[in-house]
Amino acid sequence: MSDKILFRGEDLEQFNKWRTVEKDHCIACGSRDFELWATAGSYKxxxxxxxxxxxxxxxxxDEGLGKYYADYIGRRRLNNDLKMEQRKIQYQSDREFIEHFISDGKILDVGCNGGFFLEALSTKFEKHGIEIDPEAVVYAQKTQKQFGKNILCVALERAPYENSSFDMIAMRGTIEHLSDPVNAIKKVSQLLKKGGYYYITATPNGDSFAADLFRDKWTLFHPVQHIWHFSPKxxxxxxxxxxxxxxxKDFPYLGTPYENARENVKIVAKAIKSREQNPSAELPISPPFWENMMALVFEKTK
Ligand SMILES: [Zn+2]
Incomplete structure (x- = not known):
């Protein structure tokens, strides 16, 4: 038996020597007033x-994140058919939401993986994608007939596009992973045309009920992968x-493949009760729940 501290089966402590980026202020509002919210092993x-x-x-x-993702990516997508199937259904709902605002033009998916979300969008779009995982890029270039040639292996800051050239830029489950989201958003704004849309979707909402109740046991809490838990605000x-x-803004839960309202409410109710009886009670990992995930649409106004 190992005495390693594991986070949901993963040894994250092995990356401690790369855990060197510390913020003395909030990147959203600039305040230096912050408090401990959760711990997991030695992560805070x-x-x-x-x-x-x-x-x-x-x-x-970035070096540590590179090491972490290098052996993570293979395990993740290729051998999980159920997750791929659920994600496909979710892509349709993401598509319906954004196509209320825009249904043609030139679009960019940042962190596009194998091009799966782009594939789900209307063929009326001129589709482009960037992704830093080289294997995913090769996969997308091979399998995506319509737009595979437009998938590049490059980080957003070095993406070779003209300013004001896109009608929509999407980040699906991406922004919470980025080490410098402010710079990324600045770049998104530069690349968008005036009146263009920035679509953030499938991103955890740190301002949700389950996040506050479960903290380190919140299903979307991950000390390495999810650096930031944003909110619409x-x-x-x-x-x-x-x-x-x-x-x-939208908080997809009902009607998604992750919905199981009756069971999920029971688990959350039980957690509330056990915390009422004992404020330091250990909770199970939280279920999917209302407001856990968010989809936001921003318009470039100037
Ligand atoms: Zn703040």
Whole structure:
């Protein structure tokens, strides 16, 4: 038997020497007033007292993140058919939401993986994608007939596009992984045309009931992968600095493949009760729940 501290079966302590990026202020509102929010092993998450942004502090530097994802990616997608199937259904709902606002033009998916979300969108779009995992890029280039040639293996900051060239830029389950989301959002704004849309979707909502109740046992809490837990408010604070205005938000749960309202409510009710009886009671890992995930649409207004 190993005496290693594991986080849901993963040895995250092995990355400690790369855990060197520490913020002395909140990247959303600038406040230096933050408090401990959750711990997992030696990892700590803090929460800004002023705006509510939650982040891992400190978190892994880019070298450490590279090491972590290098052996993570293979395990993740290729051998999990059920998850792929659920995600496919979710792509349709993400598509319906964004196509209320835009249904043609030139679009970019940042962190596009194998091009699966782009594939689910209308063929009226001219589709582009960037992804830093080389294997996913090769896969997308081979399998995506319509737009495979438009998938590049490059980080957003070095993406070779003209300013004001996209009608929509999407980040699906991406922004919470980025070590410098402010710079990424600045770049998104530069690449968007005036009147274009920035679509953030399938991103954990740190301002949700289950996040607050379960903390380190929240299903979306991950000390290495999810550096930031944003909310509509905290993302608006950052986006508004770059001329991006929040125009719509959604919290998909009912009707998603993750919905199981009756069971999920029972588990949450039980957790509330056990915390009432004992404030330091150990909780199970939280179920999917209302407001856990968010989808936000920003419009570039200037
Ligand atoms: Zn703040």
């Amino acid at each position: 998450a803090v929460k800004c007292v002023k705006c509510g942004l939650i982040w891992m502090n400190p978190f892994l530097n 905290t993302l608006s604070l950052i986006c508004s600095r770059f001329g991006l205005k929040l125009i719509a």
